[in-house]
Amino acid sequence: MGVVVVGSLNMDLLVRVRRHPHPGETVLGSDYETHCGGKGANQAVAAARMLGKTAPAKASGAPAQPLVRMIGRVGQDEFGQRLRNGLKREQINVHAVLPIPAPTGVAFIAVDEEGENTIIVSPGANHRLRPEHLTPAEFEGARVVVLQLEIPLDTVRRAAELGRSAGARVVLNAAPVQKLPEKLLDQVDVLVINESEALGLTGVAPASPEAALELAQQLSQKVASVVITLGEQGAVWAGPETSGYRPALRVKSVDNTGAGDAFVGALVAALYEGRDLAEAVRWGVVAGALATTRMGAQSALPCRAEVLEGVAQLS
Secondary structure, eight states: OOEEEEOOOEEEEEEEBSSOOOTTOOOOBOOOEEEEEOHHHHHHHHHHHHHTSBOOOOTTOOOOOBSEEEEEEEESSHHHHHHHHHHHHTTOEEEEEEEESSOOEEEEEEEOTTSOEEEEEEOGGGGGOOGGGOOGGGGTTOSEEEEOSSSOHHHHHHHHHHHHHTTOEEEEEOOSOOOOOHHHHTTOSEEEEEHHHHHHHHSOOOOSHHHHHHHHHHHTTTSSEEEEEOGGGOEEEEOSSOEEEEOOOOOOOSOOTTHHHHHHHHHHHHHHTTOOHHHHHHHHHHHHHHHTTSSSSGGGOOOHHHHHHHHHHHO
């Protein structure tokens, strides 16, 4: 097994609007669409598409095993079934994605004509995933453990501890932003945040790539490595040995809903393959840019060939 993702699974209800409403205002939108989503599930799919999904079959004749395992909770409802089936189609191990008597998580997403979105998440079953539900066996053999903050913080911390104990590299995408305890940061190898999350964590909004790089270097005194994504400007990273800035791939964006998750999935895939953080960030900025060229979250996530072609353009 290669990558373990512990996180959320949501059904995204998406509507397109000419512009976002002001408080108290009503605007008309398009017919709504349903898309499989949730930051955890999105990042699992993004990583699976980058990794080719399954490990090679063993010489003994044993069948190939999925490279990505998802741990989470869904409801015993139609949305929950659709989310599990969607991950199965991506050849992701869903044995630890359990249906429970609670509503499946839902995200309400509005996307304007510029591709900018607003999102409201109703966590539902995601917030029923508790620390005691996680076992060491689910992390055995993991090379990378991927976490976000759409599940309870205590569960995130327990997953990070189990990942570290299994010898895995722990990647935390601190979204949606909230205060992070030192005991959690101590277990994190790579912290990934965007500009608004940087503001929420530090009180500083990086106004330029140079400012973001300086902030990442400051944060790397608390976490081994830090990546700050900057949307259409690309991303910066800072680690124990290197730091730098990577411009984004230039594309025509229509919806940035899954861009951050595409970035994380590609970055994780690169780390799994033993590539350094600079190269992982390059994979991430390309995947993130490509995801904005299509509508939806999981439906927009690029495949490996697309990303590697874009990486060659940035070389």
